[in-house]
Amino acid sequence: MTRTVAPLVEAIYEDVVRRNPAEEEFHQAVREVLESLGPVLARHPEYTELKTIERICEPERQVIFRVPWQDDRGEVQINRGFRVEFNSALGPYKGGLRFHPSVYLGIVKFLGFEQVFKNALTGMPIGGGKGGADFDPKGRSDGEVMRFCQSFMTELYRHLGEHTDVPAGDIGVGGREIGYLFGQYKRITNRYESGVLTGKGLTWGGARVRTEATGYGAAFFASEMLTARGTSLEGRTVVVSGSGNVALYAVEKAEQLGARVIACSDSAGYVVDEGGLDLEVLKQVKEVERGRLSDYAERVRSARHVAGGSVWDVPCEVAVPSATQNELDGEAAARLVRGGCIAVSEGANMPSTPEAVQVFRSAGTAFGPGKAANAGGVATSALEMQQNASRDSWTFEHTEARLERIMHDVHARCAEAAEEYGSPGDLVVGANVAGFLRVAEAMHAHGLV
Ligand code: NDP
Secondary structure (H helix, E strand, O other): OOOOOOHHHHHHHHHHHHHOOOOHHHHHHHHHHHOOOHHHHHHOHHHHHOOHHHHHOOOOEEEEEEEEEEOOOOOEEEEEEEEEEEEOOOOOEEEEEEEOOOOOHHHHHHHHHHHHHHHHHOOOOOOEEEEEEOOOOOOOOHHHHHHHHHHHHHHHHHHOEOOOEEEEOEOOEOHHHHHHHHHHHHHHHOOOOHHHOOOOOHHHOOOOOHHHHHHHHHHHHHHHHHHHOOOOOOOOEEEEOOOOHHHHHHHHHHHHOOOEEEEEEEOOEEEEOOOOOOHHHHHHHHHHOOOOHHHHHHHOOOOEEEEOOOHHHOOOOEEEOOOOOOOEOHHHHHHHHHOOOOEEEOOOOOOEOHHHHHHHHHHOOEEEOHHHHOHHHHHHHHHHHHHHHOOOOOOHHHHHHHHHHHHHHHHHHHHHHHHHOOOOOOHHHHHHHHHHHHHHHHHHHHOOO
């Protein structure tokens, strides 16, 4: 750990580590929030008396379950499913499901913990939760993915409900998986409960802009940070990591805002094209064909594919890490800063290691932490829930305008809290403090529950 925190907060952190052994990502996420809260506790002694931080660090409920299913060869497969219902002070648990072989309890808890503060920052009535499974959808047929989703939901459904817990997508869970999950939920419960899942298809209760929302939001957030510094995205070179849901739409919105996106990546390497990526081909390869970036480079001759390399070797003015946690380390951050990077907007959850965040802060790089910069996804999920509750359907333009406004407000909340609690311009502190205060106030009002 690179920085010290107030002794009380340090003691809470040590207790979290002791009670949650071998969950490194969860420890990292907790540490980052606690480091910001010293000045808050000094001003609010009631949160110490009521052990509000200790309660926030303990999920309200954790569900772990067996997911048996049969593959196309008739072989039985067993996976492990998770749902961590972290905090419901502000509304029903809300947060995505991740299907990836790396998923274990520590990852789900880190994501659920981040989600609590992120959801608070949106200003909307949603609590925080997260779930998933150690299932790898790569190379699986549609039939296998469907059978897996059906088995997963056969256990999970009893914990869900539009007023209880409302999952969405995350890594490995997109429109196809949400469809299979919703179908099974509807079949088991015999209820057309649209508001129980978000990220649904447009013909059966989904909201326009939800697919685009996280990536668009991360680009809007980059634009907000640059505007606050008296400049803009216009004409800037941008590098986005990943080429999944968040990354593709971060590319799209950054381009619409006048930037030139020159590189993106997947788990096998990256593509770079100084003239700018061809988004149409990129979407065809990654979204439609579920292919690799090497396929993109074969079709777009001006692009160069680098197998196995780090996309952070490509110098840029604005970085939007949108793949996965801890993908951008201290050395990569130093390279980016040396290469002229002036802003980082985290599309993914916790993509920058603590060392990388430290490099960006020391260099004065504008830095938007994931819990603020990627909040547009969950905020638009909350808009989907609103539309489901009122059986309404809004236009793309109306919904996008709401999203843009929400990202503006999230940035403003972070900036104001940072200023008020003695760290002007530090959006990491601002996001943690503003998120914490909203959740803590509600928990205080609800008594010891
Ligand atoms: P997708 O599954 O659509 O895409 C993930 C992308 O990241 C893929 O290009 C994938 O490469 C790459 N990737 C995943 N894991 C690794 C890894 N270990 N090493 C290198 N590359 C990797 O996921 P999303 O776009 O939905 O999610 C991306 C990030 O954004 C995650 O951190 C998620 O938690 C966060 N997020 C997502 C939201 C959403 O609305 N979807 C909302 C808020 C945050 P490959 O194609 O090779 O698998």
